[in-house]
Amino acid sequence: MKQMRDSEAAKQSSSDMSTTGRMDVAASLGSHGREIPETISNVVFGLDNVQVFYGDFQAVRDVSMQIGRNEITAFIGPSGCGKSTLLRSFNRMNDLIPGARVAGSLTYHGYDVYAPNVDPIEVRRRIGMVFQKPNVFPKSIYENVAYGPKVNKMKVNMDDLVEECLTRAALWDEVKDDLKKSAYALSGGQQQRLVIARCIAVKPDVILMDEPCASLDPIATAKVEDLMQELANDYTIVIVTHNMQQAARVSDRTAFFTADVDSAGVRHGRLVEYGPTRSIFTAPNDPRTEDYISGRFG
Amino acid sequence: MTATIATTPSPAPESTLEGHGQPLIDKTFRWILFAATAVGIVFLAVLIVYVTLKGLPRLTPALWQNMPSIRNPDTAGAQSAITGTIWVMAFTALTALPVGILSAVYLEEFGNAKSRFQRVVDINIQNLAAVPSVVFGILGLAIIARAFQLGQTVITAGLTLGLLVLPVVIISTRESLRAVPQNIRHGSLALGATQWQTTWKQTMPAAIPGMATGTILALSRAIGEAAPLLLLGAVSFISFNPTGPFSAYTTMPIQIFNWTKDPREEFQILAAALIVLLLVLLLAMNAVAILIRNRTQRRW
Numbered sequence: 110m111k112q113m114r115d116s117e118a119a120k121q122s123s124s125d126m127s128t129t130g131r132m133d134v135a136a137s138l139g140s141h142g143r144e145i146p147e148t149i150s151n152v153v154f155g156l157d158n159v160q161v162f163y164g165d166f167q168a169v170r171d172v173s174m175q176i177g178r179n180e181i182t183a184f185i186g187p188s189g190c191g192k193s194t195l196l197r198s199f200n201r202m203n204d205l206i207p208g209a210r211v212a213g214s215l216t217y218h219g220y221d222v223y224a225p226n227v228d229p230i231e232v233r234r235r236i237g238m239v240f241q242k243p244n245v246f247p248k249s250i251y252e253n254v255a256y257g258p259k260v261n262k263m264k265v266n267m268d269d270l271v272e273e274c275l276t277r278a279a280l281w282d283e284v285k286d287d288l289k290k291s292a293y294a295l296s297g298g299q300q301q302r303l304v305i306a307r308c309i310a311v312k313p314d315v316i317l318m319d320e321p322c323a324s325l326d327p328i329a330t331a332k333v334e335d336l337m338q339e340l341a342n343d344y345t346i347v348i349v350t351h352n353m354q355q356a357a358r359v360s361d362r363t364a365f366f367t368a369d370v371d372s373a374g375v376r377h378g379r380l381v382e383y384g385p386t387r388s389i390f391t392a393p394n395d396p397r398t399e400d401y402i403s404g405r406f407g
Numbered sequence: 408m409t410a411t412i413a414t415t416p417s418p419a420p421e422s423t424l425e426g427h428g429q430p431l432i433d434k435t436f437r438w439i440l441f442a443a444t445a446v447g448i449v450f451l452a453v454l455i456v457y458v459t460l461k462g463l464p465r466l467t468p469a470l471w472q473n474m475p476s477i478r479n480p481d482t483a484g485a486q487s488a489i490t491g492t493i494w495v496m497a498f499t500a501l502t503a504l505p506v507g508i509l510s511a512v513y514l515e516e517f518g519n520a521k522s523r524f525q526r527v528v529d530i531n532i533q534n535l536a537a538v539p540s541v542v543f544g545i546l547g548l549a550i551i552a553r554a555f556q557l558g559q560t561v562i563t564a565g566l567t568l569g570l571l572v573l574p575v576v577i578i579s580t581r582e583s584l585r586a587v588p589q590n591i592r593h594g595s596l597a598l599g600a601t602q603w604q605t606t607w608k609q610t611m612p613a614a615i616p617g618m619a620t621g622t623i624l625a626l627s628r629a630i631g632e633a634a635p636l637l638l639l640g641a642v643s644f645i646s647f648n649p650t651g652p653f654s655a656y657t658t659m660p661i662q663i664f665n666w667t668k669d670p671r672e673e674f675q676i677l678a679a680a681l682i683v684l685l686l687v688l689l690l691a692m693n694a695v696a697i698l699i700r701n702r703t704q705r706r707w
Contacts, residue, residue, distance in 0.1 A: 202597060207521070234599025244590035247613050257598035260608065304594070311598055 145361045145385040149177035153315060153345045154199060158213035161194050161203065168194045169378045171213075174364060181337060181346045183356035183386065186366030187401070191378020192349045195366075196317050198222075199347065200236035201229040217315075234261055237313035241320040243300035245292035245307075250275075250284050253292045253303055257311035270310060278306035279336050298329025305336060309344070316340065318348040322355065334359050353402055356386065363389040365398045455686065462679030470680055474646040475662065480673035485681050488662035490648040491561070492630060495658055498565020499572065499629050504622055506569070507576030514577070515584040516606045536574035543571040544635030552639060559640035562652040567635055572625040579621020583614040616703035623696040627689050633660035659685050 154176040161169040169191035176182050184192035194203065201222065203209040215222045222232055246253050254271045263270075271288070275281040280302045284295070292303055301321060308316055318337075322330040337346055337359050350356050356363050364383040368376040382389060382398045393399045473484025518525045547567030557563045587610050595605040636658060644665065645657045657665075659681060666678035 200597065202593065205593065205596065207519070230599050230601055233597055238597040240590060240593065240597075242590060244588075244594040246591060246594065246609060256595070256608070257600075260595075260598065260600040260604045307594075307598065 145180070145387070147385065149175045149180075151178035152176070153178050153218060154347075155216040155219070156213070157215075159195070159198070159215050160212040161191065161198050162208075162210045162212070163206065164208040166375065167377050169198075170369075172380045174380060174383050176345065176347060177362070178345050179341060179343070180361040181341050181348065181359055183360035183363045184347065184349045184366060185351075185353055185356045185363060185401075186378075186381075187368060188351075189376050189378070190366040190368040192364075192366045193319050194378065196319055196347060196349050197238075199315070199317055200233045200238055202233070202238060204229055234311055235313050236315040236317060237308035237311065239301070239304050239308055239316060239318045239321045241323045243297055243304050243324070245295070245300045245303055248292060249289050250292050250295070250303060251288040253307050254310050257307055261311055263311070274306040274310045275303075277309060277340070278302045279332060279339075280306055296329070298325050298332060301325060301329065301333055302336065305333070305340075309340070313344070315345045315347065318346065320349055320351060323351065330355070357390050360386045362386055365389060365393075365395075365401060367397055367401070458679050458682050458686075462676060462681070462683045465676050465680035466683060470677075470684065475644060475657075476646065477644065480671055480677070483674075483677060485659065485662050485677070485684075487645050487648055488657050488659045488681070489684075491645070491656035491661075492658040494561045494649045494652075494654075494656060495564045495568065495636075496626060496630055498562055498652065499568040500622075500626060502566050502569025503572045503576045503625065503629075507573050507622070507625075508580050508618060511577045511580035511584060512606060512611065515581045516610060517602070532574045532577055536578060539634075540571055540632050541634040541638065543567055544638030546570070547635060548638050548640075558653070559655060560653045561649050561656045564636055564639055564656065564658075565652075567639055568629040568632060571632065571635065572629045575625040575628065576622050579625065580614070580618050583617020583621060584610060586617060587613045616699050620696045620700045623692050623699075627692040627696075630692070631660055631685065631689065633658075633664050636661055637664070659688075 152175045156172050156174050156176075159169065159172045160167060172195060184196060186192050197203045198211045198215065199217075199222070203211065211223055217232070217236070221227070246256060248256070251271055254274050255267050258265055258267065258270060272281060272285075275284060280299060283299060284290075284303075287294070292300065295303060301324075305316070305321075322333050325333065334355065337348070340346060341361075348356075348360065362384065363386045365381045366378050367381050368378050370376055382393060382395045384394075389398060390402055393402065469482065469484050471484060471486055471489050473482055474486050475488070476483040514525060514528065544567065547563060547570070551557050551563045551566050552559060557566075591609050591613060592605050595609045596602070600608070645655060649656045663678050663681050663685070666674040666681070669675075
């Protein structure tokens with residue numbers, strides 16, 4: 110069943126590709142005009158042979174990479190390649206899944222995220238997360254933003270903070286008169302921007318985004334993408350996306366993952382290629398990357 | 408392999424589209440289903456009409472203003488039974504709600520669903536919910552009334568009925584917690600909230616309507632119970648209101664039971680009137696439960 114879905118998705122993306130073409134993707138690269146050096150000087154996350162297990166099943170094997178400060182890093186790859194799993198290990202959200210385990214070394218500003226004395230609560234406060242489906246709380250818009258600062262006992266002027274975060278999330282003008290209204294009254298795209306506002310309210314350092322636009326229409330997607338460009342000035346962003354055009358449009362660096370199928374037919378995710386988005390999309394080193402971004406497999 | 412497109416029109420149907428009406432078996436089956444449904448409704452309706460008509464002459468304020476009396480059937484009321492019911496229900500709620508809600512939160516939010524302990528607890532709760540109430544009466548008599556020496560008091564009755572409805576409270580609370588989507592919990596945890604904060608500030612408030620509905624239905628089961636209280640020694644004739652948790656008491660079902668045993672016609676009418684009052688109370692509680700459920704329906 111899953112196999113079938115994947116192959117359908119592959120067909121889908123290949124037909125997308127044949128109409129838009131690879132050159133269009135390449136032409137839209139670097140739209141926010143930042144120079145991306147080959148090497149990363151200011152490392153936020155350092156991964157060395159990171160492996161993620163669910164019980165006996167190895168979902169991600171041997172990932173070694175670095176993620177740079179104030180950069181947007183995109184994880185792309187076919188379904189089941191472990192990119193979301195890897196993302197969730199950055200802020201220890203995998204801890205919530207019984208049996209999940211991380212091996213290898215995953216450091217955040219040099220500190221081991223999985224050291225025994227590390228409090229996952231503290232990790233998650235600094236490394237925020239935006240999920241695939243906008244998961245607003247069943248509360249008012251104001252309370253959605255104020256929740257994080259409250260539980261973290263931040264001493265702030267809450268009204269100012271709420272306004273500031275909603276403004277940064279490009280939502281303030283749309284909701285300023287309805288702050289007491291239920292967040293469920295908002296559209297999907299507005300809800301996702303509210304989730305981003307809620308995330309930056311705890312003043313994190315990193316924002317992890319797990320397919321943030323998967324459930325949004327193209328207009329809402331464009332707004333969230335603009336917002337990401339804007340936020341990259343202050344935050345480090347790691348985004349998982351199925352949409353290669355999105356990765357090409359917004360990211361500074363791209364990591365391409367794929368799934369190896371072992372002799373028993375089990376899929377294990379692995380990192381194939383990682384580098385500045387421009388080189389990944391215009392001159393990939395690995396033939397598998399080339400095949401994927403040109404839509405020959407998905 | 409190449410797809411061909413049909414160019415010839417499909418042939419005209421050989422027969423017309425006229426049917427032969429509903430076959431007899433379809434109609435018959437429909438009537439059987441309807442009749443089965445009607446049995447329950449008609450029976451309940453007859454019961455309510457009969458009891459209401461019979462009790463109507465005594466459905467006056469005297470019913471809740473006067474105390475029971477053996478010698479004066481014309482002026483007897485059920486005030487002590489009504490206040491007794493209120494006292495007992497208050498202690499039932501005080502027992503069942505905190506214990507039930509806290510256990511449900513533990514089992515659903517903090518416990519490990521796959522552990523052997525939790526599976527044993529799960530099976531036990533399911534089975535406890537099906538235990539006949541008279542068994543709880545025996546338990547209450549042996550342990551609460553005798554071993555704990557609380558005697559034949561309001562608090563004994565409240566604790567026993569509390570234990571009786573505890574499984575129902577736990578099950579309904581767990582179900583309402585389970586209905587809260589996982590991504591709300593994850594959203595809260597991802598902001599650096601602790602599990603305790605997530606449960607207390609997100610999951611439980613979101614589950615309150617479901618909890619309220621379940622607990623009201625549980626209490627409405629307890630309010631009509633007579634069997635365990637008969638064992639626990641609810642006094643059948645009592646002409647004063649309970650004065651505290653250690654007071655003797657009677658309740659509405661006990662009073663009804665007692666009056667129906669009396670051969671005098673006046674007491675039969677009184678019993679019918681009190682049944683109507685109890686039914687109204689039950690329907691009101693269920694209506695509140697339904698109202699809460701409908702008002703707070705969420706779209707996740």
